[in-house]
Amino acid sequence: MIVELGHYALVLALALALVQSFVPAIGARLSDARLMETATTTATGGFVLIAIAFSALTAAYVVSDFSVLNVFENSHSLKPMLYKVTGVWGNHEGSMLLWVLILAFFGALVALFGRDLPASLKANVLAVQAWITTAFLLFILITSNPFARLDPAPMEGQDLNPILQDIGLAIHPPMLYLGYVGFSIAFSFAVAALIDGRIDAAWARWVRPWTLAAWIALTAGIAMGSYWAYYELGWGGWWFWDPVENASFMPWLSGTALLHSALVMEKRSALKIWTVLLAILTFSLSLLGTFLVRSGVLTSVHAFAVDPERGIFILAILCLFIGGALALFAARASSLESGGLFAPISREGALVLNNLFLTTAAATVLVGTLYPLVLETITGTKISVGAPFFDLTFGPLMVPLLLAVPFGPMLAWKRGDLAAAAQRLYFAVGAALLTVIVCIALTQGTRVLASLAFGLAVWLMAGSLCDLYARANFAKAGLATGARRLAGLPLSAFGAALAHFGLGVTVLGIAATTAFQTETVTTMRVAESVEAGGYSVRFEGLSPRGGPNYREEVGTFELFRDGRPAGTMESARRFYPARQMPTTEAGIRTHLFSQIYIALGDEAANGGATVVRIWWKPLVTLIWLGALVMAAGGLVSLFDRRLRVGAPAKARKGARAGGGLPA
Numbered sequence: 001m002i003v004e005l006g007h008y009a010l011v012l013a014l015a016l017a018l019v020q021s022f023v024p025a026i027g028a029r030l031s032d033a034r035l036m037e038t039a040t041t042t043a044t045g046g047f048v049l050i051a052i053a054f055s056a057l058t059a060a061y062v063v064s065d066f067s068v069l070n071v072f073e074n075s076h077s078l079k080p081m082l083y084k085v086t087g088v089w090g091n092h093e094g095s096m097l098l099w100v101l102i103l104a105f106f107g108a109l110v111a112l113f114g115r116d117l118p119a120s121l122k123a124n125v126l127a128v129q130a131w132i133t134t135a136f137l138l139f140i141l142i143t144s145n146p147f148a149r150l151d152p153a154p155m156e157g158q159d160l161n162p163i164l165q166d167i168g169l170a171i172h173p174p175m176l177y178l179g180y181v182g183f184s185i186a187f188s189f190a191v192a193a194l195i196d197g198r199i200d201a202a203w204a205r206w207v208r209p210w211t212l213a214a215w216i217a218l219t220a221g222i223a224m225g226s227y228w229a230y231y232e233l234g235w236g237g238w239w240f241w242d243p244v245e246n247a248s249f250m251p252w253l254s255g256t257a258l259l260h261s262a263l264v265m266e267k268r269s270a271l272k273i274w275t276v277l278l279a280i281l282t283f284s285l286s287l288l289g290t291f292l293v294r295s296g297v298l299t300s301v302h303a304f305a306v307d308p309e310r311g312i313f314i315l316a317i318l319c320l321f322i323g324g325a326l327a328l329f330a331a332r333a334s335s336l337e338s339g340g341l342f343a344p345i346s347r348e349g350a351l352v353l354n355n356l357f358l359t360t361a362a363a364t365v366l367v368g369t370l371y372p373l374v375l376e377t378i379t380g381t382k383i384s385v386g387a388p389f390f391d392l393t394f395g396p397l398m399v400p401l402l403l404a405v406p407f408g409p410m411l412a413w414k415r416g417d418l419a420a421a422a423q424r425l426y427f428a429v430g431a432a433l434l435t436v437i438v439c440i441a442l443t444q445g446t447r448v449l450a451s452l453a454f455g456l457a458v459w460l461m462a463g464s465l466c467d468l469y470a471r472a473n474f475a476k477a478g479l480a481t482g483a484r485r486l487a488g489l490p491l492s493a494f495g496a497a498l499a500h501f502g503l504g505v506t507v508l509g510i511a512a513t514t515a516f517q518t519e520t521v522t523t524m525r526v527a528e529s530v531e532a533g534g535y536s537v538r539f540e541g542l543s544p545r546g547g548p549n550y551r552e553e554v555g556t557f558e559l560f561r562d563g564r565p566a567g568t569m570e571s572a573r574r575f576y577p578a579r580q581m582p583t584t585e586a587g588i589r590t591h592l593f594s595q596i597y598i599a600l601g602d603e604a605a606n607g608g609a610t611v612v613r614i615w616w617k618p619l620v621t622l623i624w625l626g627a628l629v630m631a632a633g634g635l636v637s638l639f640d641r642r643l644r645v646g647a648p649a650k651a652r653k654g655a656r657a658g659g660g661l662p663a
Contacts, residue, residue: 003068006056007147010097013049013104014137016042020130024123028196036119039126043111046133047104054101057146058088067153070094070146076159076578078549083165089173090164092294092310093146098174099290100136102181106210107133110185117206124192125185132184135317143310159549159578168228172221176248179218180286183255185210187283190276191325194332199272204265207279209638211262215255216634222248223627234584234599236519236615238623241390246369247289253362254282257355264351268413270340271348273333274355280329284322285362291318292369343415350408350416357401364393402456402507405500406463410470424470428462450515457511460504464497495637502629509593509622518616523609529560533596533616536560537569542610550576555600555610557587571598571612593625594618 020042027035057070061084066072074091075084089098107129114122140146189207193199225248230238239245258278265275291314342348368385376382406428410421422429432455439451469475471489474482520532524539531537540556552574559566571587587598594617601611 002056002059003065003147003149006053007145009049009052009056010137010141010147013046013053014134014141016046016049017130017134017137020046021127021134025127028120028123031120033119036123039123040111042130043104043107043126047108050101050104054097057094057097058085061085061088064157066155066157067150069148069150072150072154072157074160075157076549077156079159079165080548082167082170083160086169087160087164090160090169093140093144095173096136096140096144097146099177099181100133100140102177103129103133103136103184106182106185118198121192121196121198124195125188128188128191129184132188132321135320139313139317143313157578159576162550162574162576162579162581162583163232166228166232168224168232172224172228175217175221175224179214179221180248180251180289182210182214182217183251183283183286185214186258186279187325190279191328193276194328197332199276199336201266201269204262204275208259208262208266211255211258212634212638215252215259216631216638218248218252218255219627219631219634222252223624223631227624231586231588234586236597236599236613238513238620241368241387243369244293246365247292250362250365251282251285251289253358253365254278254285257358258282260351260354264348268340268342268348270342271352273336277329278355280325284325287318287321291315342413345411345418346416347408347411347413350404350411353404354401354408357397361394361397364397365390368393399456402460402503405460405503406466409467409496425463425466428459428466431462432456432459447515450511453511453515454508457504457508460507461501464500464504467500468493468497491640492637495633495635495640497633498636499630499633502626502633504626505622505629506626509619509626512619513617513623516618517620520614522612523604524612525609530612530614532614533594533618534561535566535596537596537598537614539610539612547574549578550574552585553600555612557598559589559596569596569598571600573600590621593621595620
């Protein structure tokens with residue numbers, strides 16, 4: 001009964017989405033306040049109905065109702081409760097339901113907290129959001145129904161893919177979807193603005209908080225996914241340039257460009273056309289990622305569906321929304337004002353440079369991801385584009401961008417002084433040069449590129465501190481007055497500095513791990529030792545264990561440093577009988593920011609020995625710590641009162657309606 005209730009709620013949600021798709025837009029066209037206000041009711045009601053459907057599917061997983069096909073294919077009665085819940089979105093149908101739930105959630109937020117938006121703009125935004133919701137609800141109900149029944153009901157399920165039975169699955173997909181789907185709001189604002197003919201600085205202010213929230217979630221989601229693959233797959237890497245990894249990375253690059261472009265539009269009423277185009281392209285890349293994962297064109301650990309019918313349906317959605325939005329943009333672009341003028345050396349100019357490199361990098365990743373698919377479609381030839389291509393193309397684009405990052409906040413709006421900005425960065429320059437010199441000396445000149453990368457990381461971190469120092473004007477105001485000014489800075493200033501600092505931390509982790517990690521692949525017998533990263537690793541043997549829905553062989557390793565015990569590590573080989581699938585559970589021990597990583601292989605051919613892979617990864621945790629610092633910087637900025645949607649108080653008499661917050 002609960003399952004049928006969920007299915008019925010999903011059908012009702014589709015009906016409400018159809019109403020929301022047309023009635024508010026008609027009301028905006030006719031300037032009818034009552035018709036426009038229906039958007040608020042239908043958006044919140046649709047979210048409630050989809051939440052009911054999602055709860056019904058979750059309940060079926062919790063009680064192991066194997067009469068539901070989706071539960072039968074992806075769950076097991078012996079599976080731990082946490083993985084029963086996370087299994088709801090560990091499959092194609094359930095993850096699409098989560099996708100639409102988050103889509104409706106963002107629409108409901110706009111409906112409830114967009115009271116200060118102009119009525120016509122709000123109605124059009126929610127109507128566009130409903131178009132997307134309608135398309136994906138149709139996709140779920142027609143091709144991916146999560147409530148399909150089995151008769152007779154099986155006694156036991158087939159279990160969830162073992163590599164998805166991990167705490168990372170509880171965090172990674174929801175965070176990733178909050179980012180993916182969150183960009184739909186920027187898309188809806190862009191299309192609504194093109195329909196409404198209203199694109200100004202106030203529009204940028206309304207869009208920026210939603211874009212920032214999506215960017216925060218996507219940053220955290222990508223970082224969590226990277227770490228999950230790092231420890232769960234047992235391969236010892238943190239990024240593989242997998243096409244599905246790229247599918248989430250491309251909207252992150254474009255979304256980062258959108259954030260900076262919206263800032264220029266908000267402050268200087270410039271880059272209007274470009275900002276609207278970026279809002280369209282960013283969500284388009286999110287839709288493209290959805291197509292790649294669910295169309296069956298890719299084979300990946302991340303991919304879900306292989307049904308061509310689903311792929312064709314999503315491709316149709318892709319063409320409809322991307323093609324329709326770009327066609328509308330092309331029709332309206334000539335009538336849009338380009339915005340204010342500025343000198344090349346200015347803060348606007350620095351942000352344009354930022355946009356140039358980020359969008360070019362996104363295009364490079366897009367080409368590397370799609371080229372093998374296009375080539376196979378046209379010629380039938382199968383090729384792979386891997387790390388060498390991306391390292392040679394993406395890396396050179398990032399270096400000049402990272403060099404330019406500290407200069408941006410130091411330049412004035414409209415017309416800046418590059419020499420004056422450089423003077424404010426003397427400390428950052430000195431710290432970076434000193435880092436390079438020290439690293440070259442310590443490595444005796446054998447790691448020049450790594451030393452330069454270390455210097456670049458310090459340049460970013462020190463540059464972000466110089467930004468706060470310059471804003472507080474410590475040099476002229478003195479320590480006490482400077483401290484008061486620092487405390488009085490807007491939260492967005494601290495957020496930007498924190499995000500740039502986190503970027504430097506990530507670059508430092510990447511440089512250290514890439515240049516100095518060591519890998520040892522050997523066969524070990526009981527009581528044998530191997531040196532790795534300053535540790536002596538002694539193999540203590542294998543022992544069998546049993547889990548709720550798996551059995552495993554656990555290898556125990558004793559660590560010694562300078563002859564003294566330094567701890568115990570365990571690494572395991574697991575086997576899941578229901579799926580007939582083995583997995584590797586790596587043993588990881590963190591020392592400060594570095595890690596020793598051990599993965600068990602198969603038994604050696606000569607018998608009595610076990611293949612063991614041991615990595616020493618210096619400063620590897622800084623890669624993910626830096627990403628979390630970036631996300632924290634975005635979160636700090638999000639709480640800046642100037643980023644709240646609409647005005648915090650009643651508009652003054654005579655003020656322009658919908659003008660938003662003062663700068």
